[in-house]
Amino acid sequence: MALLHVNFFSDVLGMCMNMDVILPQNTKGQIGMRGYRKDGKYPVLYLLHGMSDDHTIWQRRTSIERYVSELGIAVVMPTVHLSFYTDMKYGLKYGTFISEELPAICREFFPNMSDRREDTFAAGLSMGGYGALKLGLCASRTFGSVACLSGALDMTASLKSGAIDDPSGVFHNIFGSVEEMVNSDQDLM
Numbered sequence: 001m002a003l004l005h006v007n008f009f010s011d012v013l014g015m016c017m018n019m020d021v022i023l024p025q026n027t028k029g030q031i032g033m034r035g036y037r038k039d040g041k042y043p044v045l046y047l048l049h050g051m052s053d054d055h056t057i058w059q060r061r062t063s064i065e066r067y068v069s070e071l072g073i074a075v076v077m078p079t080v081h082l083s084f085y086t087d088m089k090y091g092l093k094y095g096t097f098i099s100e101e102l103p104a105i106c107r108e109f110f111p112n113m114s115d116r117r118e119d120t121f122a123a124g125l126s127m128g129g130y131g132a133l134k135l136g137l138c139a140s141r142t143f144g145s146v147a148c149l150s151g152a153l154d155m156t157a158s159l160k161s162g163a164i165d166d167p168s169g170v171f172h173n174i175f176g177s178v179e180e181m182v183n184s185d186q187d188l189m
Helices: 057-061 064-068 094-109 127-138 155-161 170-175
Strands: 002-010 015-023 044-048 074-078 120-125 145-149
Touching (some): 002 094, 015 094, 155 170
Parallel strands (some): 044 074, 044 120, 120 145
Antiparallel strands (some): 015 074
């Protein structure tokens, strides 16, 4: 396995971004590698962080590299800041970044990553779970399967009920007003 720290420029966001990437290493000496297709392409999992974290959290709090070492898959762990993986109402287009630009960049940088829908997955924790489900609903031509771990899914109800306080207006910048969220692409429930 190879662990790469990648800094790159996002045209969609207009700034430099970070991602960590775990890649299978096609070697005869590495024990336990499997999952390669005949064309040498490997499946890819986009692993999405939660609200207060960044692209490094999966390596710092889990054994993700060990977990995937025998599976022959690539894992892409991008930073998306506090964005809920969405095109913000008053801010940047993180939804477009994660659903369109990032997969294209990964396939350009890493040509052995499969571009097949059935080989492309997204999973995330909390805010990342929201992002993964949103990718499954809104970018299903790219992402064949998604998984949500303790997802922050019903943001509309949470904001409406006051369960989430928004004194700085962060959630308003992301989603707009609660009324605008209801039955929109942001309202996953």
